[in-house]
Amino acid sequence: MAEPLILALDQGTTSTRAILFDAQGRALAEAGRPLEQFYPADGWVEHDANEIFATSVAVMAEAIAKSGRPIADVTAIGVTNQRETVVIWDKATGEPIHRAIVWQDRRTAATCERLRHAGHEPRVTEITGLLLDPYFSGTKIAWLLGDIPGARHRAQAGELLVGTMDSWVIWKLTGGKVHATDATNASRTLLFDIKRQRWSDEMLALLDVPAALLPQVLDCAADYGEIDAALLGRAIPIRGVAGDQQAALMGQGCIAPGEMKATYGTGCFMLLNTGETAPLSRAKLLTTVAARINGRTTYALEGSIFIAGAALQWINEGLNVPGGGAAIEALAQGAKEDHGVVMVPAFTGLGAPWWDAEARGALFGLTRDTTLAEISQAAFDACALQTRDLVEAMRADAPSAFGEAVEIRIDGGMSRSSWFSQRLADLTGVPVGRATYQETTALGAALFAGLGAGVYATVEEAAASRPATERHDPKLDGHGREAAYARWLDAVARVRTEG
Numbered sequence: 001m002a003e004p005l006i007l008a009l010d011q012g013t014t015s016t017r018a019i020l021f022d023a024q025g026r027a028l029a030e031a032g033r034p035l036e037q038f039y040p041a042d043g044w045v046e047h048d049a050n051e052i053f054a055t056s057v058a059v060m061a062e063a064i065a066k067s068g069r070p071i072a073d074v075t076a077i078g079v080t081n082q083r084e085t086v087v088i089w090d091k092a093t094g095e096p097i098h099r100a101i102v103w104q105d106r107r108t109a110a111t112c113e114r115l116r117h118a119g120h121e122p123r124v125t126e127i128t129g130l131l132l133d134p135y136f137s138g139t140k141i142a143w144l145l146g147d148i149p150g151a152r153h154r155a156q157a158g159e160l161l162v163g164t165m166d167s168w169v170i171w172k173l174t175g176g177k178v179h180a181t182d183a184t185n186a187s188r189t190l191l192f193d194i195k196r197q198r199w200s201d202e203m204l205a206l207l208d209v210p211a212a213l214l215p216q217v218l219d220c221a222a223d224y225g226e227i228d229a230a231l232l233g234r235a236i237p238i239r240g241v242a243g244d245q246q247a248a249l250m251g252q253g254c255i256a257p258g259e260m261k262a263t264y265g266t267g268c269f270m271l272l273n274t275g276e277t278a279p280l281s282r283a284k285l286l287t288t289v290a291a292r293i294n295g296r297t298t299y300a301l302e303g304s305i306f307i308a309g310a311a312l313q314w315i316n317e318g319l320n321v322p323g324g325g326a327a328i329e330a331l332a333q334g335a336k337e338d339h340g341v342v343m344v345p346a347f348t349g350l351g352a353p354w355w356d357a358e359a360r361g362a363l364f365g366l367t368r369d370t371t372l373a374e375i376s377q378a379a380f381d382a383c384a385l386q387t388r389d390l391v392e393a394m395r396a397d398a399p400s401a402f403g404e405a406v407e408i409r410i411d412g413g414m415s416r417s418s419w420f421s422q423r424l425a426d427l428t429g430v431p432v433g434r435a436t437y438q439e440t441t442a443l444g445a446a447l448f449a450g451l452g453a454g455v456y457a458t459v460e461e462a463a464a465s466r467p468a469t470e471r472h473d474p475k476l477d478g479h480g481r482e483a484a485y486a487r488w489l490d491a492v493a494r495v496r497t498e499g
Contacts, residue, residue: 025465078449129287138190239452251440
């Protein structure tokens with residue numbers, strides 16, 4: 001009997017990708033397609049949901065073809081997705097009533113502000129673990145229902161369906177037979193009670209969203225039906241689903257309390273597994289579902305850094321330094337010792353734990369002999385120091401989960417650099433485990449699907465397939481670390497407009 005293969009569909013913000021894995025978590029083949037971004041107004045970001053479905057089918061077919069393995073060897077499909085992007089479609093025709101509204105979209109900022117001023121945020125956080133922010137799906141759904149003529153009436157009549165990109169792709173792949181999401185994606189909507197693990201009537205009423213629109217909420221490893229055989233030539237079962245950051249948490253093997261990962265891309269998402277405890281953050285972190293398997297829910301604290309790798313991109317493009325991240329790293333490694341330059345890359349505001357949307361970026365400590373080398377190192381250090389902010393917030397919010405043996409398991413573009421990985425360990429004071437295989441989001445989706453399909457008997461067996469890590473222990477002395485962090489906190493205080 002042929003070794004089982006698992007196909008991961010990774011539906012992201014800028015592209016859709018598929019990777020075929022074996023049962024040991026080794027990638028055999030992959031394919032990807034870029035996605036067009038639409039910006040119809042300032043702060044608005046949209047996707048074509050039909051394009052997302054078309055690219056999903058195309059990349060899965062291409063990955064299987066590239067592998068040289070027969071489609072009969074593909075045991076299951078796992079889906080992971082950009083979490084808060086949402087679309088509403090016609091139940092009868094399968095056509096979206098509007099382009100998908102992307103997680104980055106800010107059109108509902110005024111709605112969030114109105115609800116906040118009305119005093120609703122503490123209750124919203126208590127139920128959903130989230131803050132009132134346009135980032136999340138709920139206010140996007142409310143906007144679509146209120147702005148598209150006849151949409152709310154049609155929703156109440158049961159003619160429309162809503163979903164994040166996992167729900168949309170699954171509904172289309174199964175020929176309209178399955179309308180479902182998983183608990184991790186549901187936990188990002190502002191509509192889900194994360195403790196009771198069900199849609200919240202109170203939140204639905206607050207945002208005026210009819211329950212008839214919503215998908216069924218299943219475990220991360222569960223039966224999501226089979227894809228239409230006409231799409232790829234065989235009715236392959238879909239057995240795993242998770243939002244991208246939770247999938248990466250699984251792909252990094254962070255299945256026990258105290259284990260955490262950070263993904264460095266344009267920004268950074270950091271999650272700390274808190275086990276079956278859902279701590280209410282005092283530091284404005286998000287409480288979210290880490291996974292739900294066999295009906296058992298585990299939780300995580302999440303912090304978001306808006307600008308990580310984008311700071312390097314700014315140096316490339318804004319300061320006309322060619323050569324990408326590698327060129328910036330080479331400059332940074334040549335910086336003078338104790339140069340004192342601090343960059344606060346608040347180009348689009350500050351994320352957790354500050355949540356100051358009006359803060360703007362700044363450079364401090366410039367002197368006559370400051371060069372691009374010092375500015376480049378300050379950009380890398382800003383990523384590490386923002387991570388330190390999240391470490392301190394998580395340590396305060398979940399002291400029992402944040403143990404002495406903790407390490408930060410990292411992936412994403414910036415983690416490819418051993419130099420940055422060491423810098424991160426030095427400035428946070430926490431050991432860093434750099435994943436040797438970067439596509440941990442897709443791997444996590446495959447592991448969930450493997451659990452759902454019986455390829456793995458337990459979560460522990462699945463997590464054992466996580467990639468090897470290159471460990472970096474802190475080497476900077478405590479005085480130097482704390483001095484750097486004090487300079488950082490002073491710089492942040494100077495750019496903040498709130499608190």
